[in-house]
Amino acid sequence: MATIDHGHGHAEEHAVEHAHPGAKTYTIVGVILAIITVAEVFFYTQESVRAFLVPLLLVLSASKFVMVVGFYMHLKFDHPLFLGVFGFGLMVGGSIITALMFLFGQYPLPHHLA
Numbered sequence: 001m002a003t004i005d006h007g008h009g010h011a012e013e014h015a016v017e018h019a020h021p022g023a024k025t026y027t028i029v030g031v032i033l034a035i036i037t038v039a040e041v042f043f044y045t046q047e048s049v050r051a052f053l054v055p056l057l058l059v060l061s062a063s064k065f066v067m068v069v070g071f072y073m074h075l076k077f078d079h080p081l082f083l084g085v086f087g088f089g090l091m092v093g094g095s096i097i098t099a100l101m102f103l104f105g106q107y108p109l110p111h112h113l114a
Contacts, residue, residue, distance in 0.1 A: 020077060029071045036064050054101055058094065065090055 040060050043049050049056060070076040075083045 020074065021071065026071065029067055033064055033067060036060050058097065062090060062094065 040057055043053060043056055043060075069083075069086050075086060
């Protein structure tokens, strides 16, 4: 917030505006998101990456998350606290998913439950 004094003893607070990207930037980001989605589908269908498919998909999904909240939700242009809140949520979610992967990778379900 910027404080502006008009000389009458009254100070007003105005939000500082940041230049937001134009349609070209949003189109480029959209194309990148589409390419990442196509890569996710491609990797899912490939047998050669089955051993590390889940971590690969998590990284690609996290990349898309960062791009969406950074550009389309304008967090790139907002106060860093908002980015920290979303980043913390991403970190917690990623940690839980990683812990579950290790837990169930270590102790697979019995064949009669799978």
